[in-house]
Amino acid sequence: MKKEEENPSAENPQKLLNLTTKPSKRWAAGVPAVVAALTDLVEEGIPLRGLRALAKMNQKGGFDCPSCAWPDPDDERSVVGEYCENGAKALAEEATSKKLTARFFRENSVYDLALLTDYEIGKKGRLTEPMYLRNGGTHYEPISWENAFNKIAEHLNALDDPNQAAFYTSGRTSNEASFLYQLFAKEFGTNNMPDCSNMCHETSGTALSATIGVGKGTVTLDDLHEADVIVVIGHNPGTNAPRMMSALEKGKRNGAKIIAINPLPEAGLLGFRNPQQLNGVFGNAVQLADLFLPVRINGDMALLKAIELLLYREEVRSPGLVFDWDFIEKNTTGFEAFVMHIRSHNLEKLVDAAGLSIDLVRQAAQILSDKKRIIFCWGMGLTQQPNGVDMLKEIVNITLLKGSIGIRGGGLCPVRGHSNVQGNRTMLIDEKPTARQLDRLRDVFGFEPPRAHGFDVVKTIHAMHDKRLKVFFAMGGNFISATPDTTYTAEGMRKVNLSVHVSIKLNRSHLVHGKEAIILPTLSRSDKDIVNGEAQFISTENSMGVVQSSKGILDPVSPNLINEVQIICRLAMATLGSRSVVDWGKYHDSYDAVRDVIEKCIDGFENYNTRVRQSGGFYLPNAARDGKFLTEQFVDKAPFTISPVPEIQLAEGEYLMATTRTHDQFNTTIYGLEDRYRGIKNERRVVFMNEKDIKSEGFKDGDVVDLYNYDDGIERKAPLFIIVAYNIPQGNVVTYFPEANVLVSINNVVGESNMPAFKFVRVRIRKHFDVK
Known part of the structure; x- marks a missing residue:
């Protein structure tokens, strides 16, 4: 058998490079961050093109950073640049001058490309035209847009059941494209809509929906500036959301105490040199964390309960000075049972389970004891733990004790990852849509959406493996590299009849594929999006519920690219044809038309087209932010919850x-x-x-x-x-x-x-x- 006929590896090449190590840093950002950002622009051959784009990234009237979902300031934004090092790198990746043409794929087999690392694959350049890999083929070949859509439609229409297809979504997808994507899937007949939330913050949505009635955070950027205490737990802002450090610095300057909780002493938790200020360039780093607790992996639950126990004991000693009794009585339920549960714990055992000293835990509790404006910020250090939902409910318990939700300077702040991952869910990208959401779609469009829950990411992978899934369509992302159990997932992907990826760059998911595979290239955030001679804009939602416009300014790398909305509409027209009741042609040519119909289907988007054109966009309603808690079980009451402390036992070695x-x-x-x-x-x-x-x-x-x-x-x-x-x-x-x-x-x-x-x-x- 020739090597090109073998399955390429699903993993990065298993080879070592040339490791060098230095002492870890105690501060983040500063001049090195600026140098690193500019170096990437040069390496991609776009110093002028890149700088012009950076000047408009995250600015009002500009385009939204394709990296993280951290919010932009509501008021004035920095003229130096409203972006971070990693945002600049993300821009360099998509604005690169390097291109992948049909000749590249003709000269490089799928097998040979898979021998490259993810880093090497990503540096090859932007995709410029649709590509097709036939069954048994060794090389991708060019295919026309029309033939690509017809081939996908042929596979979809040949299915015995619409649930034999799954439609994955990455966070970079716009509100407009996300809405149409889920609409197509539902009209086709399935709720199989796995998305990147299933791998990052599904845990947050699950915990918060059950306790405060809103599956999102409750704070604004200004709240971080006005907080008395900010707890950063299971999150590394220096790398995962670098602009967050500016907010922490401002909060610190206004008097906030910062508690950092993480197994690793990350530089971004400890110190910050703001490259937008002179003292950040020439002065010393600002110490961010007043207290750092190096909790062991999964010791967070024990730590949170230890803090609650110490707060309870302090409240007993000083009645009315620690707990917010007015808030507890008016807004919560289950307090008595919760207190009995906390009292039953042994403090020393909790502290030992957390892997910390009693002194550190007491210091944390002391900082929280007499404060009300408390914000908890967390990342995947909590959400990707087996008891992550319970741990987030425990964080809610502390904020309920303190009356810290629904006030200025207090609340809950899940630090979302990919830009617009939160907007995807708002736009109904969800394998578990509610009956109310489905009823709205039925009433607006006139078809009956499927009611059964669909596949999330994990269920999708199992369905691939069991051959219950025949077609996998991905709107962005790198499914193979993002998912767990790489060998198992790859085996499943190779069993599907067709895999399709809408992408801007080559990645490993194009090389570990179905029996047939199609790559559909699309525009990036920074690209100009011209439809019928008019420049268009999309909209996104950041991690604090602000919906804003995003309008690219760069000339696309190829005239053969179309936008995501057009891809979805052409896919729908090719697949559904005359049996569709949706006017896909109208949406294909107008983002405004898409926003008009979103307004009819989703709460909070009244006058969408008018408000999204306002400078800085608009906030979506958030009942919990306003102090109202509407869960499935309770009205106007947030429940205290009771969760166990896991007993983690490791075998020798x-x-x-x-x-x-x-x-x-x-x-x-x-x-x-x-x-x-x-x-x-x-x-x-x-x-x-x-x-x-x-x-x-x-x-x-x-x-x-x-x-x-x-x-x-x-x-x-x-x-x-x-x-x-x-x-x-x-x-x-x-x-x-x-x-x-x-x-x-x-x-x-x-x-x-x-x-x-x-x-x-x-x-x-x-x-x-x-x-x-």
Whole structure:
């Protein structure tokens, strides 16, 4: 068999590069961030084009950053630049001058491309025309737009059941495209709509919907500036949302105390040099965290309960000075049972389970005890834990005790990842739509949407494996690299009859594909979007519920690109034809027409076209932000909840592993090979490990090891990782994704939200080639 006929690897090449290490940093941003951002523009051959685009990114009337979903200021925005290092890198990636033409695919087989790392694949350039991989083919070939849509329609219409297709969504998809995408899927007849929320903040939505009645955060950017205490837990702002550090700095300047809780002492939690200010360039870093608690992996629940117990004891000593009794009586239910539960715990056992000293926990409780304007910010360090829903409910418990929701300077702040991932869900990208949402669609469009819940990401992968899924369509993203259990997922993907990816750049999901595969290139956020001679704009929703316009300014890299709305409409017309009751042609030519119909279907979008044209956009309604709690079980009452503290027992030689991203990375996009703040350069296959654990296992810093997971009775192996001694709790290790995703069992999920638990993986570590 020729190598081109073999299945290419679903993983990054298992080879080591040339690791160099430095001491980890104690501060983030500053001049190095500016240099790194500008260097990427030069490397992509776009210094002038890139700078022109950066000047309009995140500005009013400009375009929304394609990276994270952190909000822009409501008032004036920085003339120096309203973006961060990683936003600039994201812009460089999509505005690159490098192009992938038919000749590139003719000269490079799928097999050979799969031998490249994700970093190398991403640096090849922008996709310029639709490409098709025939059954048994070794190379992608060009295909016309018309033939591409006809081929997809042929596959979809040949299905025995619409539920044999799944329609995945990435966070970069606009509000307009997201709405039409889910509309097409429902008119086609399925709610199989897995999306990237299923892998990042589904846990947040699940916990918050059940407790405060809104599956989103409750704060605005100004609230962070006015808070008395900001708790950052399970999140690394220096890498995952760098502009958040400006908000933390402003809050700190206004008197806020900041508590940082994370297994790793991340630079962005400790100090900040603001590159937009002179003292950030020439002065010392601003210390952000007043208190850092290096909790062990999954020790957060024990820590939160220990804090609650200390707050309760302080309230007993000083009645009325710790708990907000007026808020508790008017707005909550279940308080008595909750207090009985907290009183039943042993403080020393909780502190030990958290892996912390009693002194640190007491300091945290003391900071919170006499404050009301408290904000909790969290990321995937909590949401990707098996008990993540319970832990977020516990955070809600603390804010209910303190009366910290529905007030200025207080509330809940899930730090969302990809730009517009929250907007996708608002636009009804959801495998579990509500009856009310479906009724609205029925009344507006005149067809009966399917009522049965569809597949989320994990269920989609299982359905691929079981051959219940025949067609997989992805609106953006890199499904193979983003998902868990890489080998299992790849085996499933190869069983589908057709995989389709709407993308701006090549990624590994184009190389691990169905029996047939199609790549549909589209415009990026920064590209001009011209329809019938008129420049269009899309809209997005940031992580604090602001809907705003986004209008690209750069000439597209190819005249053969069409926008996502047009892709969806042409797909719908080709697939549904005369049996459709939706006027897809009208929406194909007008974003305004799409926004007009969104207004009819989704609450909060009244006068959408008028308000989205306002400078800075508009806020969506948020009942919990206004102090109103409307859950399925309670009216005007937020319930206190009772959750157990997990008992984590590791066998001898077993460790808890969490995956994380490098600083030179956003989700599955690899910008470079330097994790600057952690001191790692020219390598991604590393495992961070406590020095005492290294010695007890007979290893040394720099040893090459293999990592193993044995969930479900299956041996999963990630070979060739280099040990790096690091300040991390004993018994814990941290690796990068997607390199370690192969170790995450498809069945290792978060309770209730069914998200992959990337932050809680049991592993064993052996020297490379050691076959004990």
